[in-house]
Amino acid sequence: MLPLIVIFLLLQLPALVCTFDNEACLHRRSTSVRKDGDVVIGGFLSLYFFMYYTGVFGIKPTREFYFVPLMPSNYQNYLAFAFAIEEINRNPHLLPNISLGYEFHNFISCHWMMLESSFILLTGQHEIPNYMCGRESKCAAVLTEMSWGTLGQIGPLLDLYRFPQVSFGAFDPTLTDSVQYPSLYQVAPKDTYLALAMVSLMLHFHWTWVGLLITEGQKGLQFLSNVRAEMDRNRVCVAFVRMISTVAVSYLSAAKKHDVLTAETAFVNVVVAYFDTESAQDVNYNIVQDLVTWKVWVTNSRWQADLAGRDFILDPFHGILVFSHHHKEISGFKNFVQAVTPFKYPEDTYIITYWSKNFHCSFSEPNCSLKNCTPNASVASLPPNRFDTAMSDGSYNIYNAVYAVAHALHAMLLEEVQGPPMRNGEVMMFPPWKLHRFLKNIQFHNPAGDQVNLDDRRKLDSEYDILNFWNFPEGLRLKVKVGTFSSHAPRGQKMTLSEDMIEWATGTTETHYSVCSESCNPGLRKSPQEGKAACCFDCTPCADNEISNGTDMEQCVKCPDHQYANTQRNHCLQKAVTFLAYEDSLGKALASTALSLTVLTALVLQLYVKHRHTPIVKANNRALSYTLLISLTCCFLCSLLFIGRPSTATCILQQTTFGAVFTVAISSVLAKTITVVLAFKVTAPGRRMRQLLVSGAPNSIIPICSLIQLTLCEVWMGTNPPYIDTDAHSEHGHIIIVCNKGSLTDFYPE
Structure with a gap:
């Protein structure tokens, strides 16, 4: 497997190296650039390096070394540095009568070369310090994209001399300890709300299943902690977390994780990538670019657009959303960039190398000067994927860093008004440590109007522009602002977004979704x-x-x-209110039955009345028969009280009326029965039975039973009478209005 990976590395090499006619010319040129001035500001920038090959696994290289060129974003940092120096030198109100110079050193991630560049800045000579006499250093401060790893290499050396170091890289909370890093200042705004801004974007698009791709390091771990806390707070789930090393030698180990990473991202459509690299040649980042395609990428401004902007057939980073620090446009920078040529700055190695790469120049043999370049060439005429004239976050930070040093120098010179800063023909010299007191308290507004200060405690939390990178037509890499995020805005208004302007990975404006499970619909x-x-x-x-x-x-x-x-x-x-109505079939049937029986009973009563003088009616106890027939008629009519919408009156009358008339009917039947029994008893000797029969004593049963029934009803009505109630459970979708019996204890005896 290892030989295959090495072959893959070598196949990728042509995409990185420059194909010059004579790379040896570049190799002979100095890797540092210097412009003299009364005071010099040093700078460490990663712009290019050489790769040497002697053959691996029997694979013979086509040449002894390869020249790996600088990245466009880093080259823009260099131009921003030079532009700030020239702008300050033209400013009559800032450092008047003092000229600023610069001294750049190509920053290579190699321990001995880091120390060598640091010694050159400190001593002003390119040989071994204290061995030979040379020019004295006029460097007041050094600007670098200081990371935690780099600081461990050169930080202790510079701190020995209390040499001011101004970092223009992304703000790092781990470097704010003034005891551990007394000579270090950071110009970049804080990233306190970056995690909240990214999670707000997830919530806006309802992305709940998101992968995290974080570069190793203190800042990466801190961001991972912040973003996971925000995601948990807003119920957004982490699909996977992968820590990517920024060291080039880990390329092989990252390649071995190809299958794992591809499997994890197969079901994730949104990946948050947080980059904190000090090297523009982040090989692992290219690996990810080749392996994971067609995802929605959300990242910070450290993302290298120029790496991903190559003309791939399928560009996996098309449609990426980048959170960039909001800043105003620097007036004059584009004109400065357009005017930069190697013929204007013939001693500038960086401009020559960049020109030869982008404008098909060749080198003349005697003095390695450029020739046969594209006529009227300018970096401003390059497409955005080759060079973007709009200032990046890094370029803006380095621009502010130069101004911060200049304002500190200006404040120091104003304090020392007793004597002129320099005399005729003399070089102005001062110990760099004197600048610390002024750098620590410096606060100013840059020419664009933005506030800048180096005090971590007074530093404002940054606002973010949300940028979308378009790649249609292929390789265009057009940067479009589609929204903003401000931590100072009211809740619910912190983020504004124009969704119709966003180009996604498929080249459409259709919003992507990233969820572990599809949403559960209502129900x-x-x-x-x-x-x-x-x-x-x-x-x-x-x-x-x-x-x-x-x-x-x-x-x-x-x-x-x-x-x-x-x-x-x-x-x-809403349940339908229902009751036993006359319109219902059951209501009609019951009402018809009750009325039919009522009519039938009334006809029998009429027949009894009509034949009341006949012996049969008389023998059947005419009075009791009338009472029985009338009570039965009322009983049948009482059934009508149970039909129709219940009311308080009908609920009370239903049981009490029926109970009373039914008691009369039962009492009448009982009286008739007793009369018959007594009639049979009369035939036997005994005067007492006859007296009971003749006196009509059996008829007294009716009032006695009725009185008992009425007494029970009074007790019932006085304790817990019937009332209107609803039954919501017996029939689905209906509320049945019923008469609740009230007290069942009183109802049952009745």
Whole structure:
């Protein structure tokens, strides 16, 4: 497997190296550039390096060494540095009568070369310090993209001399310790709300399943902690976390993780990539670019657009969303860039190397000067994927860093007004440590109007521009501002976004989705999957008479008693109020039956009245027969009280009226029975039985039983009488209005 990876590395090499006619010319040129001045500001920039090959695994290189060119973004940093120096020298109000110079050293991630560049700045000579006499250093401060790893290499050396170091890299909270890093200042704004800004974007697009790709280091770990806390707080799940090394030698180990990373990202459409690299040649970043395609990438401004902007057939980073620090445009920078040529700055190695790479120049043999370049060439005429004239965050920071040193020098010179800073023909010299007191308290507005200060405690939290990179037509790499994020805005208004301007990876404006499980529609609830993240769940239907009227509901809600769930179980419907009405079939049948029996009983009563003088009627106890027939008629009519909408009156009359008339009917039957029994007893000797029969004593049973019934009704009505009630459970979708019996204890004896 290892030989295959090496072959892959060598195949990728032509995309990185320059194909010059004579690279030896470049190799002989100095890797540092110097412009003299009364005071010099040093700078460490990673611009290019040489790669030497002697053959690996039997693979013979085509040449002894390869020249790996500088990145456009880093080259823009260099131009911003030079532009700031020239702008200050033209400013009559800042450092008047003092000329600023610069001294650049190509910063290579090699321990001995880091120390060599540091010694040159400190001593002003290119030989071994204290061995030979040479020019004295006029360097007041050094500007560098200082990272935690680099600081461990050159920081202790510069701190020995209390040499001011101004970092224009991304703000690093780990470098704010003034005891551990007394000579270091950071010009970049804080990234306190970067995690919140990215999570706000996830919430805006409803991305709940997001992968994290973080470069190793203190800042990467701090960002990982911040973004995971924000994601947990807003219920956004982490699909995977991968820490990517920024060291080039880890290229092989990253390649071995290809299968793992590809498998994890197969079901993730959104990946947050946080880059904190000190090397523009981040090989691991290219590996990721080749292996993971067609995702939505959300990243910070450290992302190298020029690396991803090569003309790939399928550009995996098309449509990437970048959170860049908001800053105003620097007037005159584009004109300065357009005027830069190697013929204007013949001693500038960086301009010559960049020109030869981008404008097809060749080198003349005697003095390695450029020839046969593209006529009227200018870096401003290059397409955005080759060189973007709009200032990047790094270039803006280095521009402010130069101004910070200049303002500190200006304040120091104003304090020392007793004597002129320099005399005729003399070089102005001062110990660099004197600048610390002024750098620490410096606060100013740059020419664009933005406030700059180097005090970490007074530093403002940055606002962010949300940039979208378009790549249609292929390789265009057009940077478009599509939104902003401000931590100072009211809640709910911190982020503004123009969705219609965003070009996604497919070249359309259709919004991408990234979820572990599809949303549960109304009528369903989320059921967590055991052993998986909270964003991974199954959708379960709600139980009977429960609903969920929104998406991704955790629990179903039970409908109130007067409502019921519809068949989709997403809405509670009002139950229909119903009762035994005359219009219903049952109501009609019961009413007809009651009326029919009433008429039949009335006809029998009429027949009894008509034949009241006949012996049969008389023998059947005419009075009791009338009473029985009348009470039966009333009983049948009482059935009508149970039909129709119940009211308080009907609820009370239903049982009491029926109980009273039915008691009369039963009492009449009982009286008739007793009369018959007494009639048979009269035939036997005994005067007492006859007296009871003749006196009509059996008829007294009717008032006695009726009195008892009325007494029970009075007790019932006085304690817990019947009332109107509803039954919401017997029939689905209906509320039945019924008469509640009140006290069952009183109802049953009755």
